[in-house]
Amino acid sequence: MSIEQPAKLDLSGMIQHTLGRRLEAGELGVLLSRAGVGKTACLTHVALEHLFQGQEVVHASIRETPETVKIWYQELIKNIVAAQSLAEEETAYLQSQVETHRSILTYHQDAFSPTRMEQGIRNLKEQIGFHPSLVVLDGLDFGRVTRATLEEFQAVLKRLEVAAWMTARTHRHITTVNERGIPYPCHDLDDLFQVILALDPLPDGIRLMALKLYDRNHPEHLTISLNTQTFMLKKD
Amino acid sequence: MLKDMSKLRNIGISAHIDSGKTTLTERILYYTQRIHAIHEVKGKDGVGAKMDSMELEKERGITIQSAATYCSWKGYAINIIDTPGHVDFTIEVERALCVLDGAILVLCGVGGVQSQSVTVDRQMTRYQVPRLAFINKCDRSGADPYRVTRQLREKLNHNAVLLQIPLGVEANHQGVVDLITMTAVTFEGEHGDKIVESDIPAEYLDEAKLRREEMLDAVSLFSDELTEAILEEQVTPELIYEAIRRGTLSMRLTPVLMGSAYKNKGIQILLDAVTRYLPNPHEVTTQALDLDQDEEGVDLQSSPDLHLVMLTFKLEVSRYGQLTYVRIYQGKIQKGDTIVNMRTGKKVKVGRLVRMHSDEMEDVDYAAAGDIVALFGIDCESGDTFTDGQIRYTMSSMYVPAPVISLALKPKDKNAEMNVSKALSRFTKEDPTFKTYLDDETGETIVCGMGELHLDVYVERMRREYNAEVETGMPKVAYRETIQRRAEFNYTHKKQTGGAGQYGRVAGFIEPYAEGDYLFINKITGGAIPTEYIPSCDKGFKACLKKGSMAGFPIHGVQLTINDGASHAVDSSDNAFQQAAIGAFREAYLKASPVLLEPVMRVVVESPSEYQGTVLGTLNQRRGKIISISEDGAFSSIESEVPLAEMFGYSTILRSGTQGKAEFTMELARYNPVPKNIAEEIVKEHKASDKSQKK
Numbered sequence: 001m002s003i004e005q006p007a008k009l010d011l012s013g014m015i016q017h018t019l020g021r022r023l024e025a026g027e028l029g030v031l032l033s034r035a036g037v038g039k040t041a042c043l044t045h046v047a048l049e050h051l052f053q054g055q056e057v058v059h060a061s062i063r064e065t066p067e068t069v070k071i072w073y074q075e076l077i078k079n080i081v082a083a084q085s086l087a088e089e090e091t092a093y094l095q096s097q098v099e100t101h102r103s104i105l106t107y108h109q110d111a112f113s114p115t116r117m118e119q120g121i122r123n124l125k126e127q128i129g130f131h132p133s134l135v136v137l138d139g140l141d142f143g144r145v146t147r148a149t150l151e152e153f154q155a156v157l158k159r160l161e162v163a164a165w166m167t168a169r170t171h172r173h174i175t176t177v178n179e180r181g182i183p184y185p186c187h188d189l190d191d192l193f194q195v196i197l198a199l200d201p202l203p204d205g206i207r208l209m210a211l212k213l214y215d216r217n218h219p220e221h222l223t224i225s226l227n228t229q230t231f232m233l234k235k236d
Numbered sequence: 237m238l239k240d241m242s243k244l245r246n247i248g249i250s251a252h253i254d255s256g257k258t259t260l261t262e263r264i265l266y267y268t269q270r271i272h273a274i275h276e277v278k279g280k281d282g283v284g285a286k287m288d289s290m291e292l293e294k295e296r297g298i299t300i301q302s303a304a305t306y307c308s309w310k311g312y313a314i315n316i317i318d319t320p321g322h323v324d325f326t327i328e329v330e331r332a333l334c335v336l337d338g339a340i341l342v343l344c345g346v347g348g349v350q351s352q353s354v355t356v357d358r359q360m361t362r363y364q365v366p367r368l369a370f371i372n373k374c375d376r377s378g379a380d381p382y383r384v385t386r387q388l389r390e391k392l393n394h395n396a397v398l399l400q401i402p403l404g405v406e407a408n409h410q411g412v413v414d415l416i417t418m419t420a421v422t423f424e425g426e427h428g429d430k431i432v433e434s435d436i437p438a439e440y441l442d443e444a445k446l447r448r449e450e451m452l453d454a455v456s457l458f459s460d461e462l463t464e465a466i467l468e469e470q471v472t473p474e475l476i477y478e479a480i481r482r483g484t485l486s487m488r489l490t491p492v493l494m495g496s497a498y499k500n501k502g503i504q505i506l507l508d509a510v511t512r513y514l515p516n517p518h519e520v521t522t523q524a525l526d527l528d529q530d531e532e533g534v535d536l537q538s539s540p541d542l543h544l545v546m547l548t549f550k551l552e553v554s555r556y557g558q559l560t561y562v563r564i565y566q567g568k569i570q571k572g573d574t575i576v577n578m579r580t581g582k583k584v585k586v587g588r589l590v591r592m593h594s595d596e597m598e599d600v601d602y603a604a605a606g607d608i609v610a611l612f613g614i615d616c617e618s619g620d621t622f623t624d625g626q627i628r629y630t631m632s633s634m635y636v637p638a639p640v641i642s643l644a645l646k647p648k649d650k651n652a653e654m655n656v657s658k659a660l661s662r663f664t665k666e667d668p669t670f671k672t673y674l675d676d677e678t679g680e681t682i683v684c685g686m687g688e689l690h691l692d693v694y695v696e697r698m699r700r701e702y703n704a705e706v707e708t709g710m711p712k713v714a715y716r717e718t719i720q721r722r723a724e725f726n727y728t729h730k731k732q733t734g735g736a737g738q739y740g741r742v743a744g745f746i747e748p749y750a751e752g753d754y755l756f757i758n759k760i761t762g763g764a765i766p767t768e769y770i771p772s773c774d775k776g777f778k779a780c781l782k783k784g785s786m787a788g789f790p791i792h793g794v795q796l797t798i799n800d801g802a803s804h805a806v807d808s809s810d811n812a813f814q815q816a817a818i819g820a821f822r823e824a825y826l827k828a829s830p831v832l833l834e835p836v837m838r839v840v841v842e843s844p845s846e847y848q849g850t851v852l853g854t855l856n857q858r859r860g861k862i863i864s865i866s867e868d869g870a871f872s873s874i875e876s877e878v879p880l881a882e883m884f885g886y887s888t889i890l891r892s893g894t895q896g897k898a899e900f901t902m903e904l905a906r907y908n909p910v911p912k913n914i915a916e917e918i919v920k921e922h923k924a925s926d927k928s929q930k931k
Contacts, residue, residue, distance in 0.1 A: 063390065065390065065391060065866070066863065066864035066866060066875060069864070099861070099863070100861070103862055103863075103864070103865070104863065104864035104865070105864070105865050105866075105867070106864060106865070106866040106867070107866070107867050107868075108386075108390070108867070108868045108869070110869075111867045111868050111869060112867075116845075116867065119848070120848065120865055120867070122849075123848050123849040123852050123865075124852065124862065124865075126849065127849055127852035127853040127856055128852055128853075128855075128856040128862055129856075130862070
């Protein structure tokens with residue numbers, strides 16, 4: 001399924017820029033930051049990069065309602081349209097394209113499990129022919145999640161042949177960092193992720209740093225600045 | 237008659253169907269001594285609950301029309317509007333909410349916050365109605381008031397605060413632990429009339445202490461006095477009541493109570509909460525529009541000494557005659573007063589004035605600001621505003637959604653024909669979402685409404701209440717036509733075949749109009765069309781909107797601009813320019829890429845998760861677009877958008893696919909273009925029926 005009229009949008013893909021390519025099926029990436037920096041908006045932006053290219057995406061969220069998830073997309077699209085000086089009508093067009101290619105799955109914290117999500121995505125595949133290439137998972141509580149759950153999540157990604165990005169929250173008061181420079185809460189789980197990116201607030205934007213890129217930790221020159229409204233690359 | 241308005245509460249009881257709100261109302265009436273025996277909703281005892289006064293409601297076990305009733309509790313007067321829970325009747329809910337000051341949101345202890353609760357809650361927020369939550373059916377297997385409270389927070393975004401915890405759930409449900417007084421409350425006697433307060437049993441004590449702390453944390457935000465008292469360990473129930481009241485009135489806190497109406501548990505405490513936490517009429521600000529000041533908003537004062545302003549919110553033909561329910565916002569009325577309908581300007585004399593107790597009544601001489609009463613013999617429509625004639629205020633109009641479905645009716649005999657006409661006249665007055673008209677071409681009577689069940693109920697009521705047997709056609713979707721691009725027209729209407737001639741030329745363009753249904757723009761300069769014929773052009777265009785030439789459906793969203801034309805000194809006339817405009821419209825319409833639009837419904841299916849795949853399949857087969865799937869516990873809620881045309885008979889399909897365990901609600905989401913292949917079929921059908929009518 002592809003968008004009939006490709007959107008006149010250049011998202012200056014931050015993932016593309018940082019990684020050099022997208023995550024492939026079965027691969028798992030994580031966005032780390034403290035509360036309020038913009039993990040969810042950044043994750044939504046990653047989803048939009050796929051959606052605007054006509055690929056199908058599952059946005060899974062723990063604790064948020066579908067209404068809230070929809071608002072994240074609406075706001076981000078509105079900001080991107082404004083930043084790109086596109087005509088107002090583009091907003092409605094892009095929203096409808098996003099709605100066509102996105103499915104939202106939400107769970108109460110206790111109701112989430114990788115296998116439950118797998119069943120949901122299989123139902124979408126089998127019953128409505130929805131074949132996502134990406135899953136974004138927001139709100140998983142890393143304070144409670146076990147290694148076994150994440151391993152199961154990775155196995156699910158492989159079985160479903162999808163890539164996934166997720167978010168994890170760091171805490172100012174927990175300063176634990178492993179010998180590879182990966183902070184809490186991923187310090188003892190970093191082998192499970194192919195990519196680990198950290199978001200830090202700047203006075204006039206957000207800094208995105210690669211902490212792990214496949215087999216490299218802290219690769220040099222992989223720090224970029226993002227606009228806080230659009231999560232697009234800052235031109236300067 | 238109550239003089240002290242601070243002791244009056246106008247409340248609604250709103251919730252998802254089958255949450256037990258009619259049973260709850262019945263118990264309230266029992267404890268407030270309005271009735272002296274308890275009956276069950278589904279009429280097992282052949283009597284039926286008091287609030288379901290219509291026979292049909294008793295049979296189906298659902299509440300269709302909201303009945304207003306009056307009762308008193310510990311010196312407080314309470315007007316209760318029982319509201320329907322099915323989404324097809326939401327206009328009833330909306331109307332009720334419009335005149336209420338507060339509400340009880342009833343939630344099923346097992347089902348929790350279901351899709352209909354979300355719809356009703358959204359409506360309550362729109363009308364700024366402070367509410368209490370009552371978690372009912374705590375005695376049922378699977379009941380979990382904590383889960384329901386969490387859903388109130390997460391799904392409805394309420395700052396839900398438990399004022400009680402259950403004293404046992406499911407079969408072990410005995411009563412509640414009151415976290416304010418820290419006592420265990422049980423309800424004894426045959427109908428739970430005897431309230432017994434005792435020490436909290438040891439096994440509940442830790443939980444109660446913990447929940448009380450949480451409650452105090454939440455409610456102290458609304459009272460500095462309470463915060464101080466907590467620090468000084470001098471907390472009294474009165475301080476807590478006052479803080480909860482403030483939080484509730486500001487709609488920043490939702491007190492949560494619980495029990496089981498069916499098992500007579502928790503109702504009296506709920507009544508206490510209604511009087512303690514919900515607002516009196518003085519505490520609610522209502523605005524009217526001043527017709528003499530360009531509809532500028534004016535705040536009404538809930539005082540009997542000011543000019544009368546009252547709103548009719550429900551018409552009902554009872555066995556005593558036509559009843560008009562009104563809410564008085566300002567001023568007072570008494571028998572013999574003359575009041576003026578602001579819509580028609582007609583004066584009416586107030587005859588009988590009554591308080592309703594479901595379908596029984598009590599005569600009163602006088603009613604004042606804040607009251608809900610019913611009048612006899614007033615000719616008006618639902619939503620009309622009345623004043624004493626000294627001021628010209630109107631209450632802001634209530635939002636009325638456009639009908640999405642229609643059905644052809646054919647009376648079976650002459651007698652039925654008369655009765656159908658009587659019934660339709662009454663139903664359309666009572667319910668603004670129910671409309672009727674005569675199809676000029678087929679001669680059939682068409683009724684339109686908000687869904688299959690909505691129309692079914694009215695057809696059934698015709699049979700039962702008016703003895704009018706009717707045959708019904710297949711339900712039809714209210715399609716629309718619109719255009720997708722701009723097209724020019726330049727049309728000359730010329731007729732000179734005997735008699736007076738006709739001449740008019742109209743030129744301009746038609747284009748899509750997103751902001752409304754129709755816009756006419758005159759850009760004629762230099763008198764190419766004389767000024768007196770400009771309205772004729774407008775009229776001609778408007779005449780074309782009723783029936784599009786694509787498939788005969790009404791046209792929406794077009795803008796017509798005229799910029800040139802010609803006239804004849806003798807042969808031009810109003811009619812000639814109307815005909816020219818009609819010709820011009822037809823010329824341009826087909827060039828402007830007309831397209832059929834269909835109503836698309838937001839359909840939410842609640843189902844056990846094991847049926848998620850099945851439900852997705854049923855929606856997909858109906859051209860449904862899946863928006864989201866939410867999972868909580870063992871339940872899934874699937875949100876989708878489905879064309880209405882595909883939803884006929886869906887309830888049967890859903891029931892059989894899920895062993896009756898799933899249910900759905902739907903409401904109009906938007907109008908979308910009909911896919912090409914389906915549109916072609918509809919156009920073909922239209923042409924065929926057009927042809928057969930012409931024969």
